[in-house]
Amino acid sequence: MTESVRVLIPEEEVNKRIKEMAEKISADIGDETITLICILKGSVFFSCELAKNIKGSVMLDFMSVTSYGDDTKSSGVVKIIKDLDDPLEGKNVLVVEDIIDSGRTLSYLLKNLKARNPKSLRLCTLLDKPDRRVVDVSVDYVGFEIPDEFVVGFGLDYAQRYRNLPYIGVLEFNE
Ligand SMILES: O=P(O)(O)OC[C@H]1O[C@H](OP(=O)(O)OP(=O)(O)O)[C@H](O)[C@@H]1O
Numbered sequence: 001m002t003e004s005v006r007v008l009i010p011e012e013e014v015n016k017r018i019k020e021m022a023e024k025i026s027a028d029i030g031d032e033t034i035t036l037i038c039i040l041k042g043s044v045f046f047s048c049e050l051a052k053n054i055k056g057s058v059m060l061d062f063m064s065v066t067s068y069g070d071d072t073k074s075s076g077v078v079k080i081i082k083d084l085d086d087p088l089e090g091k092n093v094l095v096v097e098d099i100i101d102s103g104r105t106l107s108y109l110l111k112n113l114k115a116r117n118p119k120s121l122r123l124c125t126l127l128d129k130p131d132r133r134v135v136d137v138s139v140d141y142v143g144f145e146i147p148d149e150f151v152v153g154f155g156l157d158y159a160q161r162y163r164n165l166p167y168i169g170v171l172e173f174n175e
C-alpha cells in the first residue's frame with residue numbers, strides 16, 4: 001500500500017485566506033494587544049502566518065493537549081500536556097487551531113481558558129469539518145470549510161508526517 005497526497009487547497013490560496021483572516025482580526029482588536037494561543041503541534045504554521053499578518057501588538061503562548069487514544073477521544077477526555085507560560089487574566093485571547101473535527105478539543109479549551117478570566121476569548125481555526133461535529137462550538141474566524149476527508153499539510157499530520165507540506169492535501173491510500 002502506498003500513500004499519496006492530492007492537493008485540496010493550494011499554497012497561494014491558504015496564504016491569501018490567512019491574510020484576510022488577519023485583516024479581520026486586526027480590525028476587530030483595534031489598538032489593543034492580542035494574545036495568540038497556538039495549540040501544538042498542528043497550529044504552529046498557521047499561528048506563525050497569522051501572527052505575521054496581524055497589525056498591532058501580538059503576544060504568543062503555546063499549549064499542548066492530547067486525548068488518551070481513540071477510545072477516550074470519543075468520550076471527550078482531553079488532557080493538557082503543556083500548559084501556557086503566562087496567566088490570561090485581563091488579556092484579549094485568540095485560540096488558534098489548525099482544524100476542528102468533532103469539536104471536543106476546542107470545547108474543552110474554551111471552558112478551561114474561560115475559567116482563567118481573560119478580558120475576551122475568541123476562537124480561530126484554519127479548517128473546519130462541519131460534517132464531523134459532535135460537540136457544538138461557536139468559532140469566530142474560520143479559514144475554510146472542508147469535506148469529511150483526512151487532510152495533511154500546513155501543520156496537519158498523519159502519524160507525525162506531512163506537517164511541512166506548504167498546502168492542504170487529502171491523504172490517499174493506493175493498493
Ligand atoms: O475537533 P477534534 O475532534 O477535537 O479534533 C481537532 C484536534 O485534533 C488535532 O490535534 P491532534 O490531537 O491530532 O494533535 P496535533 O495538533 O499535535 O497533531 C487538531 O490539531 C485539533 O487540536
Ligand code: HPA
Pocket residue numbers: 099101149150151152156157158
Ligand atoms: O483531517 C485531519 N488531519 C489531521 N489531523 C486531524 N485531526 C482531526 N482531523 C484531522
